Amino acid sequence: MSPQKKLLIPVSSRRKAVDDFFPFNSLPVECQLHVLSFLNELDKCSCALVCLSWSCLVRSWKLWRVADYSRRGAFHLGQEGLLVSNREFERWKSWVHHYTHHLVSRRASLLTLKASFDLGDRCNKWSELLSHLLDNVHCRDLSHLDLNWTFTLFEPLDLRVHSSSSSHQDSITKMDQVTSFQELLGKLTHSCPRISKMRLHFDWSDLSVSLLTRFQQLRILELKYFWVFKLVTPSTLQTLTKSLPNLKSLTLHILVPLRNLGISYTLESKSLEFLDVSPSRGLVFSCLKLPALRELRAKKIVRGITLDRRTRLRIQSRWPCLYHVLQQGTPKLQALNNERLLPTWREKSYGELTAILEQSCYCVQHLDSWLW
Numbered sequence: 001m002s003p004q005k006k007l008l009i010p011v012s013s014r015r016k017a018v019d020d021f022f023p024f025n026s027l028p029v030e031c032q033l034h035v036l037s038f039l040n041e042l043d044k045c046s047c048a049l050v051c052l053s054w055s056c057l058v059r060s061w062k063l064w065r066v067a068d069y070s071r072r073g074a075f076h077l078g079q080e081g082l083l084v085s086n087r088e089f090e091r092w093k094s095w096v097h098h099y100t101h102h103l104v105s106r107r108a109s110l111l112t113l114k115a116s117f118d119l120g121d122r123c124n125k126w127s128e129l130l131s132h133l134l135d136n137v138h139c140r141d142l143s144h145l146d147l148n149w150t151f152t153l154f155e156p157l158d159l160r161v162h163s164s165s166s167s168h169q170d171s172i173t174k175m176d177q178v179t180s181f182q183e184l185l186g187k188l189t190h191s192c193p194r195i196s197k198m199r200l201h202f203d204w205s206d207l208s209v210s211l212l213t214r215f216q217q218l219r220i221l222e223l224k225y226f227w228v229f230k231l232v233t234p235s236t237l238q239t240l241t242k243s244l245p246n247l248k249s250l251t252l253h254i255l256v257p258l259r260n261l262g263i264s265y266t267l268e269s270k271s272l273e274f275l276d277v278s279p280s281r282g283l284v285f286s287c288l289k290l291p292a293l294r295e296l297r298a299k300k301i302v303r304g305i306t307l308d309r310r311t312r313l314r315i316q317s318r319w320p321c322l323y324h325v326l327q328q329g330t331p332k333l334q335a336l337n338n339e340r341l342l343p344t345w346r347e348k349s350y351g352e353l354t355a356i357l358e359q360s361c362y363c364v365q366h367l368d369s370w371l372w
Contacts, residue, residue, distance in 0.1 A: 025053060029057070033057060033060055033062050033063060036057060036058065036063055037063055037065070044063060059106060061108055061109045061138065062109065063106075064109070064110075065108070065109060065111040066112040066113075066114075067099075067103055067112070067113045067114070067115075067133065068114045069096060069099070069114060069115040069117070070116055071114075088154070089154055089155060093124065100129060100132065100133050103137055104132075104133065104137060107137065107138060108137045108138065109139075109141065110137055110138070110139045110142050111142060111144065112142070112143070112145075112146075113139075113145050113146070113147070114144075114146040114147075115130065115148070116147075116148040116151055116152065117129075117148075117149065117152050117153075118149070118151055118155070118177065119149040119150075119180035119184065120174065120175075120176035120177035124152070127183070127184060131183075131184065131187060134188070134191050134192070135191075139191050139192050140191070140194065141194060142192040142194065143194060143195060143196045143197060144195070144196070144197045145188070145192070145197070145198045145199070146198075146199045146200070147199070147200040148200070148201060148224075149177060149180070149184070149200065149201060150226065174227050177227075178203050178205065182205075182207055182208055182211065185208065185211045185212070186211055189214045189215065193215065193216075193217070194217050195215050195217065196217050196218060196219045196220065196246075197219065197220040197221075198215065198221050198222070200224065201224045201225065201226045202224065202226060203230075204226075204230060204232045204236060206236075209239065209240055213239070213240060213243035213244065216244070216246065218244050218246060218247055219246055219247060219248045219249065220248065221244070221250050221251070222252075222253075223251070223252055223253060223254075224253045224279075225253045225255060231256065232254050234264070234265045237254075237265055237267065238266050238267065238268055241267055241268060241269040241272065242268050242269065244269070244271075246271055247271055247272055248271060248273045249272075249273065249274040249275075249276075250269075250272055250274070250276070251279070252276070252277050252283065253279040254277070254281070254282075255280070255281050255282065256282030256283060262318050262319075263284075264284045264285060265284065265285050266285070266287040266288075266289070267285060267287075267289070267290065268288075268289040268290070269289075269290055269292075270291060270292065271292055272290050272292060273293060273294045273295070274293075274295050275290070275293060275295070275296050275297070276297040277297065277298050277299075278297045278337075280301075281301045284319050284362050285322070286320055286325070287329060288325050288326065288329035288330055289329050290330050291330075292332060293330045294332055294334045294335065295333075295335040296330070296333060296337075298322070298336075298360040299337070299359060300359055300360050300361065319363050321357075321361060321363040322357060322360060322361035322362075322363065323353060323357055336356050336360075337356050337360060339356055341353075
């Protein structure tokens with residue numbers, strides 16, 4: 001008896017069954033794009049190989065909203081000082097240029113830009129690469145900028161050592177970094193005026209502060225250390241915060257030089273709700289005018305220097321107690337150093353805040369070993 005033959009299903013019927021099971025192509029184009037927008041860059045490129053219609057979808061500028069140069073598959077470890085070989089570095093450089101060309105060819109409409117490039121590098125010319133990207137993509141709606149312009153993430157260690165072989169050459173490199181950063185920041189003020197979230201290293205020069213105040217839509221700002229150990233003047237800091245009317249969150253990394261111990265700062269903003277100065281050293285406030293502030297984080301950091309008692313008391317006597325500064329200038333404060341405050345904390349003595357103030361206040365009443 002002959003074996004029973006399988007019935008063959010027509011190709012048209014099979015295609016119809018597949019469409020019924022996965023009707024992706026029946027969705028409106030905007031819905032298809034929305035679904036694909038949740039994929040990362042590699043998955044989008046894989047989808048482009050499925051069929052012609054998907055390839056056309058993936059080419060849409062609406063799918064390319066993020067330029068993340070810090071993400072590179074196995075390379076992305078989120079740490080500085082990553083040891084890579086020269087060969088791996090050349091591979092990464094090649095990927096960076098291909099990635100840039102890809103974003104430009106797609107006419108990407110960027111919302112987010114993340115990068116870590118040494119803008120003072122005359123050999124690799126990272127500054128020119130970023131300028132080329134901004135000139136050839138749509139970045140008017142860019143809202144999030146995360147930029148480390150002092151460090152190339154995957155640069156081999158031996159290249160860094162060679163480039164900093166002399167202090168004179170190192171100083172020239174740092175000045176090149178500042179100049180390139182200011183040129184890029186100036187370009188951003190014209191190309192990306194709607195940035196609302198910014199995280200970057202900052203040199204606190206008059207020009208850089210002036211350029212930063214042009215981003216009137218800023219809501220979240222984090223300014224990190226730069227190599228140049230320069231005093232941030234009280235007027236500069238006050239000018240910056242007063243000039244950003246929509247600022248809601250501010251994180252400051254400020255180092256006050258030892259020769260300027262005793263200086264205190266005034267901070268004024270009508271919109272600021274969150275302030276974090278815990279990464280700073282020697283930053284003391286004499287007056288806060290922050291009517292909307294709800295949370296403050298401040299930490300007293302040991303400076304590792306030796307001063308005699310008379311000098312130490314003379315310096316600390318210039319500073320008011322943080323409790324009184326907060327009592328007078330932050331009527332809506334609800335949390336201090338991640339501790340929830342009672343509604344009546346202003347009406348009583350700071351007994352309940354003693355432990356917190358010991359960690360964050362530099363005044364004479366809260367003496368400890370922070371100066372030695």
